[in-house]
Amino acid sequence: MLDLNLPQLIDPFARKISYLRVSVTDRCDFRCVYCMSENMSFLPKAELLTLEELDRLCSTFVRMGVNKLRITGGEPLVRRDIMGFFRAMKRHLDSGALQELTLTTNGSQLGKYAAELVACGVKRVNVSLDTLDPDKFAAVTRWGRLPQVLEGIKTAKAAGLKIKINTVALKAVNQAELITLTEWCAEEGHDLTFIEVMPMGDMGELDRVDQYWPLTDLRAQLAQSYRLKDLPERTGGPARYVELLETGQKIGFITPLSHNFCESCNRVRLTCLGELYMCLGQEDMADLRAPLRASPEDKQLEAAIRDAIAHKPKGHDFDYSRQETSGQVSRHMSHTGG
Ligand code: SAM
Ligand code: SF4
16 A cells, blocks of 8 residues: 555656566576576575565555556566465555556466466566567577467467567567568557667677667668657656557667666666666665565665665666677676566
8 A cells, every 4th residue: 555654755866766677586487598698597596585575575665656566587477476476466456556567578477377467457468579480489588489478478368468579679580570570469469669689697609789789770670661650658668659650559669778768767676686776777776685674664674765766876877889888787687677
């Protein structure tokens, strides 16, 4: 329940923090080439926050004015008993404090969980899908299999979930599939957002500059087949939207590297260790696990959250200047949650 006696979370740049993304695990059943190395070492399970602790943390944020919660990872649906957590969060939807409970998933477990997610009040899911070619899919995700994901998406749609497809723009991988993917989303009634690849974590053998396909190029390529109309819609995040006039589709572009979206940023990210990252592109974080465990009362935790928000930076430093990736952040996306 929103607590009106608690001052809301406002950062030093007068941005109201109303959106929390929570990475509930760093583990995953895929090993996408831009996200993880093949031989990832994961956090010891004993160090992770329990689902009860995650509940307490999220509920504290909700009391302090967070009204949108996105569950991510790693792959959130591979965490054991994650449905128990979704069921618990439903109470905040029921009370009206939370406007939206949602998740970002690779889709592999949607066949199993879609109906239960709907029962927990989830209305929309973001599903990451970079290609409709089974061989390319296997190559990009290393461990993933396309039919399972497509089946999961089908089940989710049948269960009534609105689906947004997130596609990482990868030069030489899905460049030739731009129109195929767009047409497939139109046929299926899915929204579609393209993400520019970001310099997160050390990928070993892979050179990010080789993967990088700027969305300005992607947009120009799209404009050869469709008339694009810019939409004014802003979500407080890095996405910008256009409408394809021929089909009425809404297409999103997430360009964290080439555009500055920080001035309207309304979000913070919590990891499964209880670290609060105030900015996806900065190393600075606050430990919330210690105050959480220090006392069964929430006063200390609330103070730590408030202190962290007071240090939210103005913006990030990502920059692909020419052929170098600067502003690189050493942690992997699966740690902070995309
Ligand atoms: N496993 C879930 C999934 O894949 O949707 C949730 C976590 S994943 C880290 C969240 C999003 O981050 C996915 O859409 C993924 O494509 C994206 N992502 C991962 N690494 C990225 C990178 N280096 N640059 C851009 N997007 C990335
Ligand atoms: Fe797993 Fe998602 Fe990262 Fe792919 S992008 S490895 S599915 S966490």
